[in-house]
Amino acid sequence: KEKNLPPGPPAYSIPIFGHLLSLGKHPQETLLKWCQARQSDIIHCYFGQRLVIVLNNYSLIKQAFLDDNYSARAQPFIFEEHFHGKGLTYAEGERWLVHRKFAMDTLKKFGMGKFYLQGTILSELRDVFQHIDEQNSTPLDIKALLTHGLSNIICGFAFGERFSHDNQEFRHIVGLIEECFTLGSHDSWITVFPLLRFVPMKSLRGNYKKFSKNFHEIFQFAKKLVQNHDENIEETRDYIDEYLKQANLDKKSNKFDSTFDMDQLITSITNLFIGGTETTSTTLRWAFIYMIENPKILKTVRQEIDDYMGDRNLFIQMEDKQYLPYTTATILEIQRCGNIATLGGSTMHRNLQATTLNGYSIPANSYIAANFYACHVDERQFPHADRFDPTRFLSHDLKLVQRTQGFIPFSIGKKSCPGESLANMELFLFFSNFIRHYDFYVVNQAEQINSKLFYHTSLTRAPFDYQISFDRRSF
């Protein structure tokens, strides 16, 4: 027992399991309740034998995540086994610093955060619209279409190619990624007792086999595309070319400590590929739900867009964003309420050395769970947090978008999401153009779809699958 830990939770710790079995289906909500019960924004609990420090407000998360000591990643067994501490998400120390910088520089070089990238995004959107039009208003599950289109944008960066919606192999890979997000869970018993994976009973083994098989196939796919690249190419076209060029330079200069090896490349690409697809697609699926649930807000967004676009039958572009403050604020509110980042997957950190936070001791190698959900429903930052209200992100005259302190869907600090500017562009272009070009409605499931109940928590907090119909608007 460590001394001077933050308060413990109101739930009992069971030997070996710790508090895992009390976390329930939505750990982010349980942890918030535990903090409220202890009247403390910081508490400790145990996931199995592992000490977890839960941070439940913005200022604590900021304090911790701006400190390099907290920049290591929690390494649940299931991820450790596949990523081996390589890539971007699960790498640490010097390796992570070097490759994170390389990734940021390379993504920027190929357009991330720059307006010219919108051509690629809009051409994917055009393809998605074409498939929707072919459905002739028949209800469809938009998830696969969105994830496919958004994956293609990452594929352009990473592999220098895109895959048509008819490409069966790519559809299969995208399906595996989607599945991983529903299979993987923070509280899978395997993360606590890795030996359970050898047990024949599925109830104990959980989704381990399926999860592993999916990861393996995704890695093989990335590997195949890497092999199609030539390391001696002069002009680099994508992430892989750029990486092979750097690896070559290191080799020629006999850089003995170079970490630019094949495994690192494939793992980084897989991290970008997995990190950059389901996340944005899930946010957009939340967007439709919030718009259907809040028709007055949908009407205001559409009015703003229609007034601005007039009868121009064109795609809305990034240049138009500054004239669409209500639309932009609505996207932020969708992110705040949708709260897709949970405690599973890549969001838990680890502190390298023993330290103190808020006057409490934090032993070395604790898992640090930043509860983004708690930040986004914190009444101190977001009054009437349970209301869907885009105006909270607008100035008094409703003309300017203002980011509220405490709004951190992409996290904060050096480990924060490297895809933030890409995701922001994708969200704006997809959302605004969907509102402009389509009416949409849910027929059979309309009564079930209540944003406060209709979701599950695994690697992300995502709505359940639903069928939605689209009708083209005419101008």
Ligand code: HEM
């Ligand atoms: C709406 C979309 C997205 C959301 C809400 C989101 C959110 C997050 C969050 C919360 C983290 C964890 C940060 C931390 O540990 O402190 C993260 C990490 C990460 N994200 Fe995103 N993300 C999104 C889109 C993307 C995109 C488009 C890409 C690819 C370009 C991407 C790639 C990654 C990677 C590679 C990491 C791990 C970074 C590291 O550990 O150094 N994400 N993201």
